[in-house]
Structures are given as C-alpha cells and as structure tokens.
Amino acid sequence: MPVDPRRLIRIIEPRLGEMVAATRELVEMESPSFSKAEVDRLGRVLQAKFEALGGAIRWHPGGRFGNHLEVDFKASLETRRRAKPIMLLGHFDTVYDLGTLRKTPFRATKDRLFGPGTLDMKCGIVMMMAAIRALAETGGLPRAVTVLLNTDEEVGSESSRPVTEKLARQAEAVFVLEPAQGAQGALKTARKGVGNYHVKVTGRAAHSGVDFDKGRSAIVELARQIERIAGFTDIKRGLTVNAGVIRGGTRTNVVAAEAEADIDVRIAKMKDARLIEKKFRGLRAVDRGCKLEVRGGLNRPPMERTRDIAALFAKARQIAGELGWELKEAATGGGSDGNFTAALSVPTLDGMGAVGEGAHSEHESVLLAELPRRTALLAAMIAAV
Numbered sequence: 001m002p003v004d005p006r007r008l009i010r011i012i013e014p015r016l017g018e019m020v021a022a023t024r025e026l027v028e029m030e031s032p033s034f035s036k037a038e039v040d041r042l043g044r045v046l047q048a049k050f051e052a053l054g055g056a057i058r059w060h061p062g063g064r065f066g067n068h069l070e071v072d073f074k075a076s077l078e079t080r081r082r083a084k085p086i087m088l089l090g091h092f093d094t095v096y097d098l099g100t101l102r103k104t105p106f107r108a109t110k111d112r113l114f115g116p117g118t119l120d121m122k123c124g125i126v127m128m129m130a131a132i133r134a135l136a137e138t139g140g141l142p143r144a145v146t147v148l149l150n151t152d153e154e155v156g157s158e159s160s161r162p163v164t165e166k167l168a169r170q171a172e173a174v175f176v177l178e179p180a181q182g183a184q185g186a187l188k189t190a191r192k193g194v195g196n197y198h199v200k201v202t203g204r205a206a207h208s209g210v211d212f213d214k215g216r217s218a219i220v221e222l223a224r225q226i227e228r229i230a231g232f233t234d235i236k237r238g239l240t241v242n243a244g245v246i247r248g249g250t251r252t253n254v255v256a257a258e259a260e261a262d263i264d265v266r267i268a269k270m271k272d273a274r275l276i277e278k279k280f281r282g283l284r285a286v287d288r289g290c291k292l293e294v295r296g297g298l299n300r301p302p303m304e305r306t307r308d309i310a311a312l313f314a315k316a317r318q319i320a321g322e323l324g325w326e327l328k329e330a331a332t333g334g335g336s337d338g339n340f341t342a343a344l345s346v347p348t349l350d351g352m353g354a355v356g357e358g359a360h361s362e363h364e365s366v367l368l369a370e371l372p373r374r375t376a377l378l379a380a381m382i383a384a385v
C-alpha cells in the first residue's frame with residue numbers, strides 16, 4: 001500500500017528540530033561496545049522511546065556486551081497483519097571510549113550535527129522512529145515492522161548474529177540504517193565479506209652470537225609467509241588480503257622463537273571464501289624447523305548485488321525521484337550486519353541511514369539537509385515493499 005512520499009516529507013520536515021534533539025540525547029549517552037552498563041542504560045532509553053510509538057519490546061541477552069533490543073510493530077489494518085514484516089536493522093554501540101564526548105561534544109551548526117556516533121548510527125535510529133511515527137499518522141502503519149538494534153556490531157556482531165538472522169528470515173526485506181555512502185549518500189547494494197586470520201610461527205630461540213646456527217628464526221619464517229599471503233590478493237576479483245599487524249621477537253641478540261600476524265581478508269564473491277580458506281590452510285613452513293599455526297576464517301559473508309536487491313534499489317530510486325532527487329547506489333569494502341541478512345537471500349538495502357562523513361573519527365558528522373528526505377524515503381519504502 002504505497003504512501004505518497006511528498007505527504008510523508010510534509011509531516012517529517014517540521015520535525016527536524018525534534019530529530020536533532022533526539023539525536024543529541026542519544027549521542028550524549030556514550031555507548032562503547034565494551035561498556036555494557038552504559039550501553040544497557042542507553043538501551044532502556046531507546047526502549048521507552050519505541051514503546052511510546054506503540055512498539056512491543058523484546059530483549060535478547062548480549063552476554064558480555066549490552067542486550068539487543070527488538071521492537072515489533074503490528075500493521076494497523078487487520079488485512080495486512082499476515083504480511084511479513086519489514087525489518088529495520090541497526091546498532092547502538094559505538095567505537096568511542098568513555099570520555100570521548102568531553103573532547104568532542106555533540107555540536108549542531110547550521111548545516112551539520114557533530115559528535116561521536118552521530119552518523120554511525122544514532123541519527124539512523126532517530127530516523128527509524130521518525131519514519132514509523134510519520135507512517136502511523138498517514139492512516140496507520142501499512143505493514144508490520146520489526147526493529148532490531150544490537151550492541152555488538154562494531155566488534156563483529158558475535159552474539160547478535162543469530163538474532164539478526166532469525167528475524168531476517170521472517171522478514172520481507174531488510175533496511176539497514178548504516179550511513180549512506182559518500183557526500184552523495186548512495187545506498188549500499190553490495191558489500192564485501194570480511195574475514196580474519198591469525199598466523200603464528202614457532203621457531204627456536206638461540207644466542208645470536210654464540211649459537212646462531214642452533215636457532216630457527218620465527219621472524220624470518222613469518223616474513224616469508226607474509227610474502228606468500230600478500231600474494232593471495234587479487235584486485236580484479238575484489239579479493240584483498242592485508243597483514244595489518246605483526247609481532248615477534250624479544251631482543252636483537254636473540255634468534256626469535258615466536259612471531260605472529262593478524263590478517264584482514266575481503267571478498268566480493270561468496271565462492272572466494274572457500275578459495276581463500278584453502279590457501280591459508282595450505283600454508284607450509286619453508287624452514288622445517290619452524291611450526292606454523294593458522295586460525296580464523298570468514299566473519300561476514302559478502303553482500304552480493306542480487307536481482308532482488310537491484311529491484312529493491314530501483315524502488316528506492318523511484319521514490320527518491322518523486323521527491324526530486326537522483327538516488328545513487330554503491331558497493332563498499334566495509335561490512336555490516338546487512339552482510340548476514342543478504343547472505344540468507346533476504347532482499348537487503350544498506351546505507352539507508354544518515355548522510356555525512358568521518359564515521360569512527362573525531363570529525364564524524366551528519367548533514368542536516370538530507371535528514372527529512374531520507375526519512376521520508378525510509379517510510380515510503382516500508383509502505384511500498
């Protein structure tokens with residue numbers, strides 16, 4: 001049951017001030033992934049806000065991280081209640097340690113909102129609420145909506161992943177309120193998959209002056225392995241392998257007994273997961289006196305641009321067109337929880353959140369002018385799918 005996006009934007013636009021105030025409230029409650037107490041406190045504030053909109057709350061235990069918040073909204077019309085819900089997906093943890101707010105407080109200028117977590121993705125949560133409220137006022141929610149806000153997205157979504165996947169399987173489509181891409185605010189219709197590997201070499205320590213030949217250098221061995229690992233990169237396939245951290249050795253006059261590397265892997269195609277896994281497991285020590293251990297694997301599968309995703313984007317593009325702007329799409333190397341839902345073949349549109357720049361940095365900010373129309377687009381998409 002489509003709703004005219006122009007009608008939605010007329011409702012939303014006058015509420016920009018309220019949306020700014022709500023974003024401020026959320027940003028001023030710091031919520032680093034590893035600070036469970038603070039994250040849970042913010043969770044309770046979000047619960048109250050979603051309850052006020054008429055949502056039914058359900059908490060999912062987050063273990064050492066904050067608890068994950070599920071909010072279910074029923075369709076207003078009896079006839080629409082059997083349709084699958086639209087899932088709105090987001091997170092309320094941030095990458096910023098407690099105290100960051102003192103150095104970079106929330107700040108609103110004429111055209112931007114600054115502050116830790118504004119763009120990624122507290123403003124996106126405010127957009128969800130504003131979209132649901134606007135729809136409720138245009139004759140009621142046209143269909144059921146399930147909101148899932150997790151607390152561990154910035155640290156790999158380990159405990160929220162099963163919840164995300166379970167709710168996504170029940171949904172018609174998933175909209176992820178992660179920031180849009182770039183200053184033009186493109187939606188993300190493809191994301192690379194992300195893997196992490198850990199390679200550890202154990203050699204044999206020896207005095208570099210007295211017993212050099214008795215030693216087996218783990219550092220030399222690791223250096224050789226890194227050369228091989230770097231060779232796994234295949235830019236044309238969209239496959240990159242980055243040895244981002246290496247450690248090893250104790251003193252210059254000791255042949256190193258241990259060395260290790262942490263490696264980030266990105267893949268564009270699901271079939272490359274097996275390829276890269278085989279390559280890592282196939283690594284063998286060059287120096288037989290050294291032992292090689294490989295751990296790790298794929299964390300987030302790639303979000304591939306399927307026909308369903310393309311169709312969903314076409315719909316979004318059409319609605320944006322009705323609002324007078326040309327919506328773009330983009331592929332990104334970064335992963336999000338949208339990778340999990342897309343991998344289940346549930347049509348997923350990512351980057352439906354705020355437009356801005358500087359996520360995960362001290363100049364993180366949101367563009368105010370984009371907020372009303374992006375929120376109207378979100379609301380119209382909930383109605384249109």
Ligand SMILES: [Zn+2]
Pocket residue numbers: 091120121153178179
């Ligand atoms: Zn995020």
